[in-house]
Amino acid sequence: LISFVDFAPTVLGLVGVESPGYMQGLPFIGPDSDIERKYVHGNRDRVDEVFDCSRSVRNKRWLYIRNYNPHLSWSQPSVFSDLGEIRHEISQKYNQNIDAATKAQKHFSSANKPIEELYDCDADPNNVRNLISTNLSKETSEILSTLRKELIDYRESVGDLGALPESEMRRWVKTEGSPMRDIVIGNTDHSPNLKRAWAAADRVGSKNSKQLLKLLKNGNVNERYWAAISLRNGFFDDVNMHQNVSEWMNDVAPSVRIEIAAWLACFPDQREVALDRLVEDLGHSDWAVALQACRAIELLGPKAKRVLEPMKRIYAKTRNEPGDNNFFIAFSSGAFLDKLGEKTVPWDFTPGAGSFMPPKKKK
Known part of the structure; x- marks a missing residue:
């Protein structure tokens, strides 16, 4: 398994430079490349004008995806991407005959997406059969629990900022006069509570209207933001x-x-x-x-x-x-x-x- 963050420490190692401690990657060739990566993590956030928030974790066999904006399509309209022939054709063909689309095509192009996705990459290398919607065996349920925990542990270990609305991060930077990374690691007078923000994001998919309304009424700005998204998706x-x-x-x-x-x-x-x-x-x-x-x-x-x-x-x-x-x-x-x-x-x-x-x- 190789992650994009592995390239920098790999190149540094090949030229004899020690990787800084803040780098998350592992060398995959050259010096110190004997450590085998157990998981690869992925994320999806705003790109250009397209808002989204998803996180994934993959081991050699299994891929787990958590979608925090399930009301948004995997194939959202995107001006730059839609200029490409492939993207343009996918959107055009789907919209011309939605009824004829396969289940896999609908999964990618429909107006929303699942809250969670789990794929067996050995049996389903194209990731078109989401096992979350099936009766999971005991073994697969345990794998799902392990991957869910790994996703949470990793985002905490790296200080994942994805649960903070972008406008709020900009406000923090302006107020504290420091980069966002310095703010979240406590190098300024005040900092947002990332753990609480992600706990609120994890409520997306909840049907507990009483709890969500309470969060909307009494929560901090990040909690209110995720309560709004949760209520939209659930109600x-x-x-x-x-x-x-x-x-x-x-x-x-x-x-x-x-x-x-x-x-x-x-x-x-x-x-x-x-x-x-x-x-x-x-x-x-x-x-x-x-x-x-x-x-x-x-x-x-x-x-x-x-x-x-x-x-x-x-x-x-x-x-x-x-x-x-x-x-x-x-x-x-x-x-x-x-x-x-x-x-x-x-x-x-x-x-x-x-x-x-x-x-x-x-x-």
Whole structure:
């Protein structure tokens, strides 16, 4: 088993340099390569405009995946990826004839994904048969328990920040005046409680509405964020729950109120207020907040057509401005406009094309 983090210590060892203590990898050739890796860990978080949070652990035979955003597809729309022929064809073929899709195709392309996944990589090398949904043998149940524990132990050992909303991390950095890593290891006056944040994230999949509502009411910002996601996944169509959580569209934390608004905007009786909330955060001074709101509107598609003009404005504002923050917001707002049949500037990422910088004026 080889992990991506193994490459750096391997190269350092080959040139005779000792690896720093903070490196997590193990050399797989050269000096000190006799230590055999037992597990490989993986993670999925935001990439460009696409939000997600999943963690995985793999040994030689078994792969376990924990999805913390099961309401989001494995095949979310992604401007850069969708420009590729393979991704474009997968999405196109699936959407043209959903009923004819195989179970494996639906698993990848459907609107949501399982909370947990377990694959026997020897018997199922393509990972298309999720054993979580089957009657597990005693032996397989024990393997599942072992992998669940390993996933938790590892994220604690490395200080995995994935349970913290990005806008909250940016707030911490600004308040403490230090990099996030220094903050979480206690080198500043205050730091977030990662263990509590992950414990809240682990509630995704829970059907205990009383506990989740209590967490939404009384928890810290990270706990409220995960309570919102848990309630959305567990009680998406519950009209009474919509009423119970609607006041959190005014939560002081942008990450919380955006998640609640994105959920409630799916329903006509809550849509107007929810869209107003999302539009307000679309103009937030922190680009991470604006991006979260923009992506929520994008995924709503035609349901959010009332906010077409604000999305046009933010697209015009960011499309030709440098910086990753503008890049991602332009991706998302442009995709929304495309979906509604509005005119946008095509993306061109060929070398020298200057895809999101304005063309030079002719002399």
